[in-house]
Amino acid sequence: MGTPLPKTLLVIPVYNHAATLRAVTLNGLAEGFPVLVFDDGSTDGGLDTVVDLPVARHRFPSNRGKGAAILAAAELAKRSGYDAIVTIDADGQHDPADAHRLLETVAASWPAVAIGARRMEDANAPRSSVFGRDFSNFWVRLECGHALPDSQSGYRLYPVDFLLSGRFLSSGFPFEVEVLVRAAWAGLPLLSVPVPVHYPPAGERVSHFDPFLDNLRLSCLHAWLVIRSLLPWPHPRRSPKEEASPKTTEILHPVRFFRRLSREHSGAGELAAAVWVGIFLGALPIIPFGIATIVYVSHRLHLNKLAGVAASNVCCAPFVPLACVEAGHFLLHGRFLFAFDRHVLLDEIHLRLWEWLLGSLLIGPILGFAGALLTYIAVRSVRANRSPDAQPAGS
Structure with missing residues (x-):
């Protein structure tokens, strides 16, 4: 008898992705996952495109950031008895079928965080995205010691209890970096699974990344995480697993x-x-x-x-x-x-x-x-x- 998998809710945070949301939601349902579509204050009526589907829906009145949406979704998942959430971007970059691989990866070391590491070299990925991923990987390794292949992927599996017990500085784009570092500090394994990714042509891709503001926020976050990693007092532990030390x-x-x-x-x-x-x-x-x-x-x-x-x-x-x-x-x-x-x-x-x-x-x-x-x-x-x-x- 295999290790039981955590009860998992597929969460689709969405902000102005009405053109792709329905297809992503349908693919998630086809994989047998219960689905929560969480609208982070969209202005394009995206939530209306899935109103006839058997999914849970929730909406912020105004845009509060992806991190805030994920934390609110974790709270809803906890109330409904779920142990984990899988977050998947609403722009159609990821295949919901790969969520099963994330679940299988954490089965032997639960609770853990699993990341769908994008195979960006095999896709038509913008150079700026590849550089941003590698740059983020470098700082994350400094801050928590984990050499991750893709610290910016939005395709992840999180333990619900960890998200709700943590204290995070970020509510927007930098949240997905911060949560990995804090998970490592808390003693949770960070596991990666290579997954394919689809990048539409430049003229069709919808991105809400602000090169100046988001990079500034990310730089400020990394500065604080580096400073915190240098401070001598220990981090709160959320896992009984102890770090390996030299004999x-x-x-x-x-x-x-x-x-x-x-x-x-x-x-x-x-x-x-x-x-x-x-x-x-x-x-x-x-x-x-x-x-x-x-x-x-x-x-x-x-x-x-x-x-x-x-x-x-x-x-x-x-x-x-x-x-x-x-x-x-x-x-x-x-x-x-x-x-x-x-x-x-x-x-x-x-x-x-x-x-x-x-x-x-x-x-x-x-x-x-x-x-x-x-x-x-x-x-x-x-x-x-x-x-x-x-x-x-x-x-």
């Missing part, structure tokens, strides 16, 4: 422990980010606590600790600290500092430390970006040359 015997075995440290989080992007963190923190005037700070930040952001500590050596005295002091002095006084006598270096050390700090906030990120870029290019180049599929030059 004590491994820690006590220096060679084995060093080997594990060198191999963890060793993707090109991860190593580049570790180098940036190491150089930026290494440029700050925190010499007695520099290595400890780099190790702590690298651990919290799931970066390679050895790469971060090694990169910080770029900032060893005297060159980078002197450059930071000069930059800070110039920012404060509009001229460089040329005198380095006892009075300047010792009697005015508090001024030099302030200039060092100010200058490091300029020099550190720039130098870190250069080091990260070189690291990324070098790692990608070395691994491409080592790939068994690589062909000799001129072949």
Whole structure:
């Protein structure tokens, strides 16, 4: 006898997708799912297109955002006795038949979140969407340590109890990123299932994404999530599963422990980010606590600790600290500092430390970006040359 599947409601959040809503709803019903169509304040009468279908319907009087619609749908699902909801976009990008695969994926590790990872390379996906997905994946991995293939897909299965017990900052587009990070912090498994996706031609696609406002909201959210991930107090746990930790015997075995440290989080992007963190923190005037700070930040952001500590050596005295002091002095006084006598270096050390700090906030990120870029290019180049599929030059 197999593991029982959670009782699931198919939720279709809709906002001005009247042209495609009915077909998506019919396909969901054909797969045997109970369906809730949740209208987030549409102005095109989309809800009227499914009024004759055996589905539950709910509507916000005005647009409140996709996140708000999903949370309200979870509340309705809870009242009706459902354990999970599957959200599917109303624009026809996804096939409701794949919802069965999401359910099967979580069966062995319930409660869990399952994501329908879009195979965008096989579809006519806009380049901006592919870049947005990869950019979001990078930040989500920093914030919660999960390397997800598609953190922006709207095709998901959520445990209802988790949605209703969580506290979320976002109610619109960024909600779907935030909910994944908070689910990981809560100890829920994040599972991915590759699914096909359909992108209509550019002239037929309906999108409500605002390139400026939504990217600004997403940037603010990521900034807060990174800050929160660096804070030492623990996150509320919603799952009894504990995170795996290195065995004590491994820690006590220096060679084995060093080997594990060198191999963890060793993707090109991860190593580049570790180098940036190491150089930026290494440029700050925190010499007695520099290595400890780099190790702590690298651990919290799931970066390679050895790469971060090694990169910080770029900032060893005297060159980078002197450059930071000069930059800070110039920012404060509009001229460089040329005198380095006892009075300047010792009697005015508090001024030099302030200039060092100010200058490091300029020099550190720039130098870190250069080091990260070189690291990324070098790692990608070395691994491409080592790939068994690589062909000799001129072949």
